Amino acid sequence: MGSLGRSDAKRPSRLWIILPVSLLVAAVVATRFDVGLSTWWASKPLPRELRTLLRFGETFGHFYGAAAIVLSVAIVCRSARLGLRLGWVVAAGGLAANVVKLLVGRQRPYALTESFQDSALPGFISWLPAWLQDSFEYGHAIQSFPSGHTATAAGLAFGLSRIWPHASPWFAFLACVVAVQRMESGAHFLSDVLAGGAVGLTAAYLASLSVRLRGAK
Numbered sequence: 260m261g262s263l264g265r266s267d268a269k270r271p272s273r274l275w276i277i278l279p280v281s282l283l284v285a286a287v288v289a290t291r292f293d294v295g296l297s298t299w300w301a302s303k304p305l306p307r308e309l310r311t312l313l314r315f316g317e318t319f320g321h322f323y324g325a326a327a328i329v330l331s332v333a334i335v336c337r338s339a340r341l342g343l344r345l346g347w348v349v350a351a352g353g354l355a356a357n358v359v360k361l362l363v364g365r366q367r368p369y370a371l372t373e374s375f376q377d378s379a380l381p382g383f384i385s386w387l388p389a390w391l392q393d394s395f396e397y398g399h400a401i402q403s404f405p406s407g408h409t410a411t412a413a414g415l416a417f418g419l420s421r422i423w424p425h426a427s428p429w430f431a432f433l434a435c436v437v438a439v440q441r442m443e444s445g446a447h448f449l450s451d452v453l454a455g456g457a458v459g460l461t462a463a464y465l466a467s468l469s470v471r472l473r474g475a476k
Contacts, residue, residue: 275464345418355459409447409451
């Protein structure tokens, strides 16, 4: 296996720069369709079997699910060092999303009120909602932007792709499954999951510059 410390750090892959930027631009565009799409999801529930599969897939973006995968990698590869480094890369994605949640208050689709449907960012309440917003209790209902699950899934997909590049399409697919599940469940808008992907990839990429994944033992 190659080293992630020297060759990749000196020559950052354009993909990991272009992809987050593209996702962020797509998130801005998606705000125009957020309400209509979330209404469609609510009015046309998926078959029970498919919803069950999505819930299983959501584990890829859940904290405990991601932690279990990281631990499994460490055990299979017999490398605690690799597990710790992968864990750092994955955690960076989820933590970055949680920081943004503290900066941007946005109602989730299931909690969206009429007065916030027609704004430039549907559901947007205020900046720094934990400190500056008195009319709404800060909590899960107004932590829609960005999707933390999708950010974690994107970070995990990124980290695993650096270890096993040949399987990167499969890891990307699993991250997409998480994004779809978060919209189908009414927890997030389309722009939330796109922004979550951008945040997760960016944070994971930056975190990976300080560690070596491929070849770490």
